[in-house]
Amino acid sequence: DAKTTQPNSMESNEEEPVHLPCNHSTISGTDYIHWYRQLPSQGPEYVIHGLTSNVNNRMASLAIAEDRKSSTLILHRATLRDAAVYYCILRHQETSGSRLTFGEGTQLTVNP
Amino acid sequence: KAGVTQTPRYLIKTRGQQVTLSCSPISGHRSVSWYQQTPGQGLQFLFEYFSETQRNKGNFPGRFSGRQFSNSRSEMNVSTLELGDSALYLCASSPGAYSRETQYFGPGTRLLVL
Numbered sequence: 001d002a003k004t005t006q007p008n009s010m011e012s013n014e015e016e017p018v019h020l021p022c023n024h025s026t027i028s029g030t031d032y033i034h035w036y037r038q039l040p041s042q043g044p045e046y047v048i049h050g051l052t053s054n055v056n057n058r059m060a061s062l063a064i065a066e067d068r069k070s071s072t073l074i075l076h077r078a079t080l081r082d083a084a085v086y087y088c089i090l091r092h093q094e095t096s097g098s099r100l101t102f103g104e105g106t107q108l109t110v111n112p
Numbered sequence: 113k114a115g116v117t118q119t120p121r122y123l124i125k126t127r128g129q130q131v132t133l134s135c136s137p138i139s140g141h142r143s144v145s146w147y148q149q150t151p152g153q154g155l156q157f158l159f160e161y162f163s164e165t166q167r168n169k170g171n172f173p174g175r176f177s178g179r180q181f182s183n184s185r186s187e188m189n190v191s192t193l194e195l196g197d198s199a200l201y202l203c204a205s206s207p208g209a210y211s212r213e214t215q216y217f218g219p220g221t222r223l224l225v226l
Contacts, residue, residue, distance in 0.1 A: 034214075044155070044204075044217045045217065046215065046216065049214065087155075099145060099157045099168050099170070100145070100147075100157065100204075101157065102156070102157075104154060105154075
């Protein structure tokens with residue numbers, strides 16, 4: 001399975017942008033890049049995903065490198081509610097189904 | 113639409129017992145996946161079911177099993193519980209089983225094995 005590498009932790013101030021990096025140098029052509037986050041005592045929550053092009057939604061933006069070996073999740077204005085563990089995940093499409101392979105994730109702390 | 117529901121939310125068992133956890137996916141979703149989350153190992157994939165068939169299995173011993181019913185509801189069973197099985201068990205559903213689809217997670221069942 002292709003692995004992802006993320007910093008263990010990052011800190012941000014409220015209302016400032018946050019750039020969460022993810023390296024996935026062994027990504028394959030059919031792997032989608034998904035980002036999920038997990039707030040304390042909750043199940044993971046979908047944030048955004050993409051294949052090759054940059055993506056935007058109401059929660060965040062996803063910037064994907066041209067060679068697809070890295071990506072960056074961008075929170076445009078961090079709030080205290082964005083404090084969570086953020087997971088960068090490659091979604092495989094295998095012949096017998098697909099699954100999410102979680103890495104260590106990045107613990108984001110947002111300071112007031 | 114109602115989200116993914118898991119029952120029970122909390123469970124305490126003793127070593128050697130068995131346990132069954134239940135997951136009801138979002139209406140219309142046919143794929144259900146199970147994950148185990150522990151402080152030491154993080155989130156690990158257990159298995160995935162699609163249209164009542166197990167399509168993928170993670171690296172867990174045979175004590176962990178599951179099934180899916182015709183209404184897409186799923187159960188997972190752990191037999192002969194060990195202390196190390198204490199974990200948060202998460203269920204996720206998606207419309208199908210394609211890599212472009214989003215998975216929606218339930219709140220989890222927290223299992224404590226004494």
